[in-house]
Amino acid sequence: MTQKNLSRRNLLKAGVATGAFAALATTPFRPALAADLTVGFIYVGPKDDFGYNQAHAEGAAAVKAMDGVTVVEEENVPETVAVQKSMESMINFDGAQLLFPTSFGYFDPHILAVAPKNPDVRFQHAGGLWSADKHPKNAGSYFGYIGLGQYLNGITAGHATKSKKIGFVAAKPIPQVLMNINAFLLGARAVDPAITCQVIFTGEWSLAVKEAEATNALADQGCDVITCHVDGPKVVVETAAGRGAYVCGYHANQSPLAPEKYLTGAEWNWAQVYTDMVETRKAGGTIPNFVRGGLSDGFVKMSPLGPAVSDAARNQFEAEKSEIMKGGFLIIKGPINDNKGNVIAPAGKAFAEDDIALESMNYLVEGVIGSVS
Amino acid sequence: MGDTDLGLWAVPLAMLGGAIRVSTPFLFVSLGECLTERSGRINLGLEGTLVFGAMSGYAVAYESGSAWIGVLAAAGAGTLFGLFHGWVCKLPRVNDIAIGIALMLLGMGLAFFFGKPYVQPQAPDLPAISFGWWSEISQVEAALQVNALFLIGIVLTVAMWWMFRFTRVGLIIRVVGDSTDAARSMGLNPNKVRLLATGAGGALAGVAGAYLSLYYPGSWNEGLSSGQGLMAVALVIFARWSPVNCFWAALLFGAAGALGPALQSVGFSSGYYLFYAIPYVLTLGLLIAMSSPNRAIESAPGELSITK
Numbered sequence: 001m002t003q004k005n006l007s008r009r010n011l012l013k014a015g016v017a018t019g020a021f022a023a024l025a026t027t028p029f030r031p032a033l034a035a036d037l038t039v040g041f042i043y044v045g046p047k048d049d050f051g052y053n054q055a056h057a058e059g060a061a062a063v064k065a066m067d068g069v070t071v072v073e074e075e076n077v078p079e080t081v082a083v084q085k086s087m088e089s090m091i092n093f094d095g096a097q098l099l100f101p102t103s104f105g106y107f108d109p110h111i112l113a114v115a116p117k118n119p120d121v122r123f124q125h126a127g128g129l130w131s132a133d134k135h136p137k138n139a140g141s142y143f144g145y146i147g148l149g150q151y152l153n154g155i156t157a158g159h160a161t162k163s164k165k166i167g168f169v170a171a172k173p174i175p176q177v178l179m180n181i182n183a184f185l186l187g188a189r190a191v192d193p194a195i196t197c198q199v200i201f202t203g204e205w206s207l208a209v210k211e212a213e214a215t216n217a218l219a220d221q222g223c224d225v226i227t228c229h230v231d232g233p234k235v236v237v238e239t240a241a242g243r244g245a246y247v248c249g250y251h252a253n254q255s256p257l258a259p260e261k262y263l264t265g266a267e268w269n270w271a272q273v274y275t276d277m278v279e280t281r282k283a284g285g286t287i288p289n290f291v292r293g294g295l296s297d298g299f300v301k302m303s304p305l306g307p308a309v310s311d312a313a314r315n316q317f318e319a320e321k322s323e324i325m326k327g328g329f330l331i332i333k334g335p336i337n338d339n340k341g342n343v344i345a346p347a348g349k350a351f352a353e354d355d356i357a358l359e360s361m362n363y364l365v366e367g368v369i370g371s372v373s
Numbered sequence: 374m375g376d377t378d379l380g381l382w383a384v385p386l387a388m389l390g391g392a393i394r395v396s397t398p399f400l401f402v403s404l405g406e407c408l409t410e411r412s413g414r415i416n417l418g419l420e421g422t423l424v425f426g427a428m429s430g431y432a433v434a435y436e437s438g439s440a441w442i443g444v445l446a447a448a449g450a451g452t453l454f455g456l457f458h459g460w461v462c463k464l465p466r467v468n469d470i471a472i473g474i475a476l477m478l479l480g481m482g483l484a485f486f487f488g489k490p491y492v493q494p495q496a497p498d499l500p501a502i503s504f505g506w507w508s509e510i511s512q513v514e515a516a517l518q519v520n521a522l523f524l525i526g527i528v529l530t531v532a533m534w535w536m537f538r539f540t541r542v543g544l545i546i547r548v549v550g551d552s553t554d555a556a557r558s559m560g561l562n563p564n565k566v567r568l569l570a571t572g573a574g575g576a577l578a579g580v581a582g583a584y585l586s587l588y589y590p591g592s593w594n595e596g597l598s599s600g601q602g603l604m605a606v607a608l609v610i611f612a613r614w615s616p617v618n619c620f621w622a623a624l625l626f627g628a629a630g631a632l633g634p635a636l637q638s639v640g641f642s643s644g645y646y647l648f649y650a651i652p653y654v655l656t657l658g659l660l661i662a663m664s665s666p667n668r669a670i671e672s673a674p675g676e677l678s679i680t681k
Contacts, residue, residue: 046485046595048492076485076595200637201645208597209395210649212590213631216390217638220383220512235590243515257495371642 036070037097037282039063040090042083043075044103045206049232051251056102059270063278072096079105087114091121098281102126115139122287130289142291144299145353147183147331148324149266152302153248154187155320156263157225158195159313160246167223168199169214171230173372175361180229182365183331189367198223199370205231212239219243246308253303265303272298294353296327328352338363384635390516391631392624393523394589398581399623400526402605404533405577407619410609412570413550413676414462417473419578420602421480422454426582428488431593435496440587447583448576454480455575459568469678491593499588520588533616546570550674578602611656613672626652
């Protein structure tokens with residue numbers, strides 16, 4: 001019996017030794033390929049979800065097409081300690097020098113834990129969380145202002161709705177989501193100030209059955225244009241169209257899912273953003289820690305207008321869009337109150353989409369039916 | 374037909390609709406698990422079977438153009454998973470709970486792997502039967518869109534109750550579940566019975582998955598299941614191993630799941646995380662209310678490894 005145990009132990013030892021040797025033998029090869037930049041992308045869900053992750057993966061695909069760049073990707077990584085392991089394995093085993101952990105919840109505490117341990121690696125987090133006085137210099141955040149995209153969604157919605165009620169299926173009440181809800185309503189109110197927007201929070205970024213239930217609940221309340229901010233809008237788009245409601249898309253182009261009911265959609269345009277950053281890094285430059293842009297900067301684009309969009313809607317959409325493309329469009333304009341009656345901005349005060357004050361948004365504007373907590 | 378402002382009536386209506394729409398996967402998985410556990414085995418792998426069933430059902434429906442062939446494929450895949458579980462557990466000193474967990478992870482992994490090309494395409498949906506034709510109110514009509522699988526689930530529930538109660542097959546399963554020794558002395562082969570019961574249970578879990586991917590919410594995605602397969606295992610205990618109770622429990626969970634969104638839609642918008650926890654609070658409350666320190670769980674199969 002002792003003999004047997006001993007031999008197994010020896011076997012294990014031998015295995016570990018071989019593994020270590022193999023690791024030693026392969027590591028020196030990596031700097032030999034040093035001209036190559038390895039870039040890692042981490043997604044919270046599947047990268048072909050018709051949504052948030054697909055938008056990032058389309059950006060990653062553009063990076064993959066660049067010369068001298070190797071892309072490693074991992075999908076379905078939860079916002080837990082699992083993402084720290086993914087990042088560390090990309091750094092230690094794949095030799096990644098630039099990481100794009102693309103989900104909001106990856107930043108605190110996960111990137112904040114891994115970044116100080118790997119000072120030579122750059123961590124680019126999608127979300128609005130990095131701040132110069134609190135966070136490591138080798139981390140940074142970038143994000144698009146997609147609010148104006150939802151504003152334009154709202155304009156098509158405002159023209160399409162007959163019940164004057166539009167609906168929004170939202171994941172969690174974080175500033176970016178609240179901004180989208182507010183912008184969607186403000187766009188619709190630019191058409192008709194009597195329109196209200198009902199919001200339902202599902203509490204999670206991806207929860208198919210609950211998203212379907214939320215969409216049904218909105219349709220039951222008479223909302224006849226529905227949009228969303230969840231990771232994969234596929235379920236919301238299909239369910240809403242199935243109930244006869246019009247749909248505005250989000251994250252990526254969902255028009256193939258409901259060609260008749262799809263009005264337009266606010267899409268990310270990460271390909272441009274990512275190739276720029278990778279180019280900078282390859283040229284030995286420093287990527288700014290804080291990168292932002294909206295429709296007018298090419299960070300965001302709109303889906304082509306669908307067949308259900310009327311001429312009046314099309315005209316107003318194009319007019320407002322060309323106004324936005326000039327830059328500096330004011331989205332939250334006073335006098336404006338939140339839906340509890342508190343003043344957000346008095347007359348004469350207004351916020352442009354890149355105003356830092358909007359990144360701590362914690363209110364829903366008047367006309368939105370719902371609550372942030 | 375028009376949109377009517379329902380006011381607070383929207384909540385019970387949404388719960389009714391939710392009970393019909395959301396309960397079917399719970400019903401099928403819990404019926405399958407009920408059958409398996411009645412034979413004295415516990416299969417914790419049904420979550421994996423469900424996810425694999427969802428994927429294979431969707432894939433086959435897309436390739437063949439028929440949702441029903443997809444359902445059959447999902448049932449077939451589920452049977453294989455069940456039979457595999459039953460076969461492994463037949464080997465001496467194998468723990469059925471551990472194998473179940475391993476199979477759960479295997480099923481999900483395989484489904485994610487093979488399901489990759491099917492996230493984007495749109496497969497045909499299962500048909501729904503409209504029981505709301507009499508109503509003028511479009512919301513009522515929408516709530517009463519009943520999928521054929523739900524009706525099949527009701528028939529199965531009654532059939533299973535009848536089988537356990539009145540038939541020879543039911544008696545055999547119960548005997549095997551209650552005492553291996555008694556079954557052996559009657560000349561029965563407990564392993565064979567359990568193998569078949571686990572296989573049939575797996576088939577039902579596969580169908581539950583097909584319902585998710587082919588009807589509601591109706592698309593294949595890696596985040597499709599939110600633990601319905603795991604919850605159904607708890608449902609069976611909650612339902613005291615009775616198929617009819619499984620049906621009521623599934624309805625309850627479906628209705629409770631619809632409560633959160635419906636309450637937000639009529640204006641009870643704060644504290645939605647709390648509403649979403651209601652099904653679990655409810656289960657916990659009922660289990661505590663029904664438990665007793667003085668006696669073991671009634672009607673639990675005697676050979677079940679969790680109650681032994």
